[in-house]
Amino acid sequence: EVQLVESGGGLIQPGGSLRLSCAASGFSVSSNYMSWVRQAPGKGLEWVSAVYSGGSTYYVDSVKGRFTISRDNSKNTLNLQMNSLRVEDTAVYYCAKGIRVGNSGYYFDYWGQGTVVTVSS
């Protein structure tokens, strides 16, 4: 059974750093397309970052240079290092497992329960 369990969220001041982790079971993180997706309070879903099975990484423009996605293959976990946090980064952060459809589509078949990040002074 596929499971994704996020951790690491909390209250942090603007400019601070936080590291999120997503423990996966039932599949290998290193062999799949993994992403972080966030949802600000009362808002819609926003994709944040992805790491592909080959190791390539991608980010939404608003977090480039501040967030770093990585994998720990030995622990089968996905991580998101978030630096220089801003009030607008406040959101529930979901870990999601992706599926590739040929060369023209990727989607998410499993989601974690989310971890809350609050950036406030």
Added chain:
Amino acid sequence: SYELTQPPSVSVSPGQTASITCSGDKLGSKFAFWYQQKPGQSPVLVIYQDSKRPSGIPERFSGSNSGNTATLTISGTQAMDEAEYYCQAWDSNTYVFGTGTEVTVL
């Protein structure tokens, strides 16, 4: 950057059909995916590759995609279908979500 637009809300009576649209430039040339999200819960995939249903998703959920518009249709809508629905596409190594549609079953 690529954008997907959905109507903010759709109301439907129990047993009737709800249609949710998702508009984007040449969306029909891409695959569209749909997620259901109930309050306080994580999103759940209900349609993939335009019109396919994952295991466990009721047959009343169907999808189509052509031109600039993808459509999620819920036939014989039930009270349990009340939720927020998001479309999603993939463009230039980014996942794009629609603006979301709140479905209310009156």
